[in-house]
Amino acid sequence: MPASDYYQGDETREKRPTVLKGIFFLFILILVVAGLLYGALQLRSAEGPKVAFAAPEPLTVSVMPVRLASEFRIDESFTGLAEARRKSQLGFSSGGRIEAISADVGDRVKAGETLARLDTRSLTAQLASARAMVEEARAGHALALNTVERQRTLKLQGHVSQQHVDEAEAQANTSLARIDAAKAQADTLRVQIDLARITAPFDGVVTARMADEGAISAPGQPLLELVETGHLEARIGLPAVSAARLVPGNFYSLVADTGTVDAKLRTVTGVIDPDQRTVAAMFDIENPGILAVGAVVRLSMEREIDEPGFWVPVKAMSTASRGLWMVYVAAPYNGGWRAEPRPVEMVHSEGDRGFVRGPVQEGDRVIVDGLQRLAPNMPVIPRESPRADTPTDG
Structure with missing residues (x-):
């Protein structure tokens, strides 16, 4: 047989599957499946799968x-400031050189106490001149009265006419007017001298000093700031519904950092502030000594909510x-x-x-x-x- 036929027959036999190979593959597959089943059975408990039946312990x-x-009731708190009822910036009504300032920042002063003075030497000299003019006018008036008496006597004797008497009386009236004018001038100078000093308009404390001795003060220029300490008031803003529950004349307790103070409600403005949307309530603080001006105070109120x-x-x-x-x-x-x-x-x-x-x-x-x-x-x-x-x- 030719060699080509021999090799072709071998290739044909190698490609064809045999029955023995199929049986061997099936046997291996059965062994693997059996092993897997055996392992699964071994892993299972003899009593079967565990299932939780007991309820958890109560907490x-x-x-x-x-x-x-x-x-229910709620507590509302509203905040305000304790302010002085009066606060003034003091200065001279007329200009001049400052001669003395006797008050400094922090000084407590009484009403009527002199705090500062201007140099009044020029005004004093003018007052002396005005007084002299008053005396001169009085002397002229006395002479005019004597002249009137003489003219009236001469008129009775027929030596002068009524015209001379009338002229003498007119001169006497003119001299009297000169006296009044001289007095008014002197009084004006006295007022200027009096206004050349600053006096405390009320009891208070000096909180600012803006000038010193020797400076030239312009009319109306502030030199000292005075804050009243004897009377404090609290301005507190509240919603309109809460402000309507306040009663003017009643006393309320205000809480500050230094403690509780009693305050009498003076008035409620009844006008809503366009910026804060609150109504201002004004309280007069009864014991202002324990509060500083500018201290924060709080008003607490209960409100029922239906x-x-x-x-x-x-x-x-x-x-x-x-x-x-x-x-x-x-x-x-x-x-x-x-x-x-x-x-x-x-x-x-x-x-x-x-x-x-x-x-x-x-x-x-x-x-x-x-x-x-x-x-x-x-x-x-x-x-x-x-x-x-x-x-x-x-």
């Missing part, structure tokens, strides 16, 4: 009973959707208790408590701590809170 939580109210609900600690609430909050109530369930979530709406918050309303009944036990460990409908053991976290007022 002990602190609770507080709900006390529903038809309204809203139903109940107080809970802020720590008893958690956030919910749509702007609501959530509290957990320990509710009876199958002879025990479980934590039921209840949505509530915040009406007012005040420090560490809040006034809320929602589907909660009188006497329900609200869980007040441990919210991070709670889940809805979780079994719990309620325990009354040892301290009152919320007030019991309506």
Whole structure:
């Protein structure tokens, strides 16, 4: 046989699968599947898969009973400043050289006390001249009166006419007018000399000094600032609804950093400030000695809000959707208790408590701590809170 036919027959036999190879492959496959099944059976427990049937242990939580109210009270605080009723910037009405300033910043002065003086030597000389003119006018008037008497005597004797008598009387009246004019000039100079010194218009303390001796003061230029200390008033801005509850003439307690002071309400302006949107109330402070001018004072007032609900600690609430909050109530369930979530709406918050309303009944036990460990409908053991976290007022 040719060599080509021989090689072609070998290739044909190698490519054709044999029955022995198929049986061997099937046997190996059965062994692998059996091994896998045996391993799976070995891993399973003899008692079957473990399934938890016992309920979790109840969690002990602190609770507080709900006390529903038809309204609640809140404390409002309004701030103002204690100010002096009078505050003046003092200066001279006429200009001149400052001769003396006898007050300095911080000095307490009495009403009428001289605080500063101008150089008045020129005015004093003018006053002396005016006084001399008064005396001169008086002398001329006396001479004119004597002349009138003589002219009247001569008239009776027929030596002069009535014309001479009238002229003498007119001269006497003119000299009298000169006396009045000279007196008025002297009085004007006296007033200028008096205004050449600054006196305290009221009891107070000097808070500013803007000039010294020797300086030339212009008319009306402020030299000293005086603040009244004997009478203080407080100006406090309040909303119109709160200001309407104040009664003029009544006494109120104002709180400052130095303590509490009594103040009498003098008036309420009744006009809303366009910037602050508040109404100003003016108080006269009864004991101003313990307050400094410019001190901050606070007025506290109670206000009733006609809203139903109940107080809970802020720590008893958690956030919910749509702007609501959530509290957990320990509710009876199958002879025990479980934590039921209840949505509530915040009406007012005040420090560490809040006034809320929602589907909660009188006497329900609200869980007040441990919210991070709670889940809805979780079994719990309620325990009354040892301290009152919320007030019991309506």
